[in-house]
Amino acid sequence: MNDIADIAIVGAGSAGCVLAARLSEDPGRRVVLIEAGRQSQSSHVRQPNQWPLIWDDAENWAYSTKLQAGLALRAIPYPRGKALGGTSAINAMIAMRGDPMDYDHWRNLGNPGWGWGDVLPYFKRLEDHVLGPSDLHGTGGPLTISAQNSPNPITQAFIHAAMACGHRHNPDFNGAQQDGVGLYHTTIRNGERCSTAKAYLEPAMGRPNLHVIEGARALQIHFEGDRAVAIDIWDGSQRRRIHANQEIILSAGAIDTPKLLMLSGVGDPLTLQTHGIQVRHALPAVGMNLCDHLQTPVVFALKAPLATAPTSILAEGGLFVKRAQALSEFGMDLQFFAMPQTPVPIAARGVAPAMAISVQACRPGSRGQVRLRSSDPLDAPVIDPNYLSDPEDLALQVEGVRIARKIADAEPLAALLQSELSPGAHALSDAALGVAIRATSTTVWHPVGTCRMGLGDDAVVDALLRVHGLRNLRVVDASVMPQITSANTNLPIIMLAEKAADMVQLAWP
Ligand SMILES: Cc1cc2nc3c(=O)[nH]c(=O)nc-3n(C[C@H](O)[C@H](O)[C@H](O)COP(=O)(O)OP(=O)(O)OC[C@H]3O[C@@H](n4cnc5c(N)ncnc54)[C@H](O)[C@@H]3O)c2cc1C
CATH class of the missing domain: 3.30.410.40 (Cholesterol Oxidase; domain 2)
Incomplete structure (x- = not known):
């Protein structure tokens, strides 16, 4: 029974934990959350000043970029979170929204509903802010925003x-x-990191309609016609199929979400054919437009x-x-x-x-891409930010x-x-x-944009974060940002997920 859900979410990171918690608030909706990492007890995760020690830990995918022509032919270490909380479990805990105009710019690029006036209520809803309630800040939300x-x-x-x-x-x-x-304000509660696992997922974990599968890798999405219907996972001992009656939501982050789409036959046909992957849906923008600070x-x-x-x-x-x-x-x-x-x-x-x-x-102009190294889901992708x-x-x-x-x-x-x-x-x-x-120079670890929201050939999802040309498949994570925000990216992604949860609830009342 656990392998049949209404909503299946891939990735329990900054976005995925928010979605799992919000969407399972309705006891009638069965939600499955699939995460490659596990709940972490590490002090490197918990204690704020130990975050740089995460480099060799199990909570880090420990990727590396391609040799960067713009950085004296160096490969840059590229940590990504692999645990409940995802990269919010290993990040530096700086709480930044960016510039209000970032969001008006998103809207003006052809994404109705994403202007500052539209997103501010979600920024307020997510936070329990040390400065108290105001026109700009909220209290009582899941995520603690504290002062140093x-x-x-x-x-x-x-x-x-x-x-x-x-x-x-x-x-x-x-x-x-x-x-x-x-x-900076911080995502710290009582002296310890407040990841989205802590803020959103842990309070929801006991719900009978929420099933969290830890230590399981999503391998491939399955389609019936143009409808996403199931996802294959490797849970460490066996290959399993998780069926989703309503939607599959990809929240595996800006590196792994485009990888999963490509492995599922969604991407640039020429590249997919090079790796012997059957083209399910041609969408050349998948993996493109990678932007990082x-x-x-x-x-x-x-x-x-x-x-x-x-x-x-x-x-x-x-x-x-x-x-x-x-x-x-x-x-x-x-x-x-x-x-x-x-x-x-x-x-x-x-x-x-x-x-x-x-x-x-704040808003670099350089753009790169994420590509498949091979058709093996266990192979790390090729990351080329083109700094x-x-x-x-x-x-x-x-x-x-x-x-x-x-x-x-x-x-x-x-x-x-x-x-x-x-x-x-x-x-x-x-x-x-x-x-x-x-x-x-090195990364600030803010990759975004690889499944860009918008309308043209360079877009992967629409303004409701639905993958263009396919049904019952959304992307909700850093990938969908049409333009990088003018500061750190964790809060904007949590806001995105809060807003996406409302979209899903509207679609499947
Ligand atoms: C070292 C570091 C410091 C940072 N500091 C800050 C900061 O101070 N402030 C800030 O705002 N931002 C910071 N960031 C950036 C910010 O944390 C990220 O932008 C954000 O967490 C990304 O959220 P996401 O939901 O897109 O992806 P993630 O949080 O990375 O979530 C993706 C999840 O999907 C899982 N996953 C991936 N592939 C699969 C698969 N195939 N199957 C199952 N699960 C899978 C991953 O394990 C992960 O848990 C930092 C990042 C790093 C790496």
């Missing part, structure tokens, strides 16, 4: 140095304005390290800046993360003690490094720093900075 009460003195020095450079103090980057410097850590040796609290998210401080000569139509151009201890890629090279101000272009292929992205990183250096030169931060370790004092010209940025 004991930031590291280095982070505080960063904030004051940025203010000395003319940036205004911003107490809430999800408030009326995104610009300025301040502390890139970060360049500007690293400084510290005169003396100051230990971070166990509740620290490490990337404690933030700054949003609009360029003087703004090229974009809206929003901030650059986001910064102030990290009071040695950042992960630098720590891997054994350099310590250090702090970093990491620079990220810095848009020259404007490099120009923004260069400008960001200069802004970070200016802040590091200002008091009270300057007094705590010894010297710049990376890119290094030698890198002064645009050309030298460009070389250093290509040699040292």
Whole structure:
């Protein structure tokens, strides 16, 4: 009986846990949630300052990108969450919505119902916000959004140095304005990570109409004509078929959702045929339009390290800046993360003690793709974000490094720093900075867009997140973003899933 559902959801990540919890609120609806990972008891997941230790853990798919031409031919490690909570169980817990105009832009690209006025109620519904209820914030929602009460003195020095450079103090980057410097709000509850597993799934786990299959990989979707009807899974010991009377929802994330569609014969016919996969439905945009944020850590040796609290998210401080000569139509151009201890890629090279101000272009123009490596579902996909292929992205990183250096030169931060370790004092010209940025930048782990929402040939789903040309199949995760949001992606994806749950309930009352 457990293998027959009304709704089958693939992936218990940021989006999937929300969907499973919301859709099983109606006891008459049978929901099956299929997740490759398991519930995690790891302190690397639970304790906020241990998140960078997740690298070799079972909770990480531990992918890697293709060699990146724009990054000095380096392959970039590409962690994705593999546990209940998905990537919300391994992320850095920064709570950001992005710019309200991000969503008006989505709507203007041909996606009715996705403007800021449409999505704000869902952002409010998902949160239990430390600032209390207001026009912009909600309380009583499943996800705790908290403040950082004991930031590291280095982070505080960063904030004051940025203010000395003319940036205004911003107490809430999800408030009326995104610009300025301040502390990030976090997805932490009582000192521990609040993933979507904790916030949404755990309270729903006891429902008899919700069946969570852990440690099971979805292998392929089955169709009757143009209707998705079932999904094959490998549960560790046997191949099973889960039937869905109403819908299958793919929430496997921006890397694995397009992979699963392609394995099921939905994608670019030529590519599918190359791998010997029978074409079920031609949809060349599947896996295309991959967009990710890139970060360049500007690293400084510290005169003396100051230990971070166990509740620290490490990337404690933030700054949003609009360029003087703004090229974009809206929003901030650059986001910064102030990290009071040695950042992960630098720590891997054994350099310590250090702090970093990491620079990220908010809406990069570079686009890449996710492709199949083979027709074997157990093979990792080919991930090619094609970083810095848009020259404007490099120009923004260069400008960001200069802004970070200016802040590091200002008091009270300057007094705590010894010297710049990376890119290094030698890198002064645009050309030298460009070389250093290509040699040292890495992902911010925000892949989106590989099953883009929209109407044209470059789209995979419509504004109700239904796969074009097929029935009873939706995608609800980072893949559907038509354009990356101007900050971290977890909250926007949870919002997407909250809204999608309403869409499914309307379709199947
Ligand atoms: C190291 C790191 C730090 C980050 N920090 C932040 C941050 O501070 N703030 C922020 O806003 N964002 C952050 N992000 C990004 C954010 O967490 C992700 O964008 C978001 O969690 C993605 O949600 P999703 O639902 O699209 O996918 P996921 O949460 O990745 O969920 C996909 C789920 O599907 C499962 N799955 C995949 N394939 C299969 C299959 N074939 N069968 C069964 N199950 C499958 C996976 O195991 C996973 O549980 C970070 C990401 C990383 C990696």
